[in-house]
Amino acid sequence: MEVKPRGTFLRSGKVKDIYELDANRLLFYFTDRVSAFDVILPSTIPRKGEVLCKLSAFWFETLGVPNHMVSVEGSNIMVVNRMTMIPVECVVRGYLYGSLHDRLLKGEVSLPTEKVLAAKLPEPYFDPTTKSEVKDEPITEAEIVREGRMTSAEMRGVKDSTLSIYAKMGERAIEHGFILADLKLEFGRRDGRVLLGDSIGPDEFRMWPADRYAPGKTQDSYDKQPVRDWLTKAGYKEKLDRARKSGEPTPTPPLLPAELVSLVSDRYVHIYEVLTGRKL
Ligand SMILES: Nc1ncnc2c1ncn2[C@@H]1O[C@H](COP(=O)(O)OP(=O)(O)OP(=O)(O)O)[C@@H](O)[C@H]1O
Numbered sequence: 001m002e003v004k005p006r007g008t009f010l011r012s013g014k015v016k017d018i019y020e021l022d023a024n025r026l027l028f029y030f031t032d033r034v035s036a037f038d039v040i041l042p043s044t045i046p047r048k049g050e051v052l053c054k055l056s057a058f059w060f061e062t063l064g065v066p067n068h069m070v071s072v073e074g075s076n077i078m079v080v081n082r083m084t085m086i087p088v089e090c091v092v093r094g095y096l097y098g099s100l101h102d103r104l105l106k107g108e109v110s111l112p113t114e115k116v117l118a119a120k121l122p123e124p125y126f127d128p129t130t131k132s133e134v135k136d137e138p139i140t141e142a143e144i145v146r147e148g149r150m151t152s153a154e155m156r157g158v159k160d161s162t163l164s165i166y167a168k169m170g171e172r173a174i175e176h177g178f179i180l181a182d183l184k185l186e187f188g189r190r191d192g193r194v195l196l197g198d199s200i201g202p203d204e205f206r207m208w209p210a211d212r213y214a215p216g217k218t219q220d221s222y223d224k225q226p227v228r229d230w231l232t233k234a235g236y237k238e239k240l241d242r243a244r245k246s247g248e249p250t251p252t253p254p255l256l257p258a259e260l261v262s263l264v265s266d267r268y269v270h271i272y273e274v275l276t277g278r279k280l
């Protein structure tokens with residue numbers, strides 16, 4: 001059941017609309033908006049907001065990690081404890097894919113792995129980025145501490161927590177026939193403690209059906225990867241990269257074809273139902 005958001009509207013993120021309930025609590029309204037390469041697209045994906053909200057709630061309830069969730073209301077709303085967000089996206093990767101694959105080919109990172117797309121890494125790789133309005137950029141642990149984004153103790157805690165959440169979620173996924181290829185988490189501070197925040201759904205991870213996994217090719221992905229793949233094929237990614245390099249405004253993204261929208265919507269619902277054992 002869709003419930004209307006309440007409180008004072010604060011701002012729209014790329015995916016969530018954020019309302020203030022009081023000094024301590026925020027309300028997240030999960031929309032069906034979809035972004036790719038940090039750009040909001042003109043198409044929406046039906047039921048995406050509901051999946052993101054309910055799957056996030058499932059992980060917050062079951063991971064056993066201190067987090068910001070207070071309650072869920074209806075299908076698209078989560079009330080959370082307000083935090084001061086740590087300006088780092090905590091990315092962990094178990095497989096060589098997406099921007100890590102690109103960076104490895106360009107020699108921007110060195111990793112003890114074959115340079116084959118979708119190869120399993122010898123061990124999960126903590127690969128943080130900055131949190132930026134424009135485009136998130138890779139950052140090292142040493143830079144995070146030097147720039148004062150986290151203390152070194154916080155850095156250690158957040159890294160350990162990210163790796164252990166990845167392991168836990170990966171176990172659940174594989175029990176249900178999916179590989180958790182990678183994951184992005186955000187943490188924040190509240191009353192002197194660091195808590196897990198934001199959301200955990202198919203916008204924050206890549207999930208591949210294990211029985212179709214084969215290195216050396218594009219994987220069938222139960223998340224927003226098909227959207228990124230389509231935009232890349234349509235030439236939009238290249239256009240965007242060129243514009244960003246030369247400091248030009250972001251080019252207008254194309255509308256997604258109807259078949260792609262329904263495929264992605266079905267996959268979001270499917271991954272929710274498979275991972276949680278619940279019907280949406
Ligand atoms: N408990 C919390 N308290 C305050 N802010 C939070 C909390 N949890 C998540 N956030 C922030 O709220 C925003 C969530 O909205 P959404 O994910 O749509 O935004 P985004 O586009 O990813 O982020 P941004 O607008 O910062 O670029 C993010 O900026 C996230 O860091």
Ligand SMILES: [Mg+2]
Nearest residue numbers: 013014015198
């Ligand atoms: Mg976000």
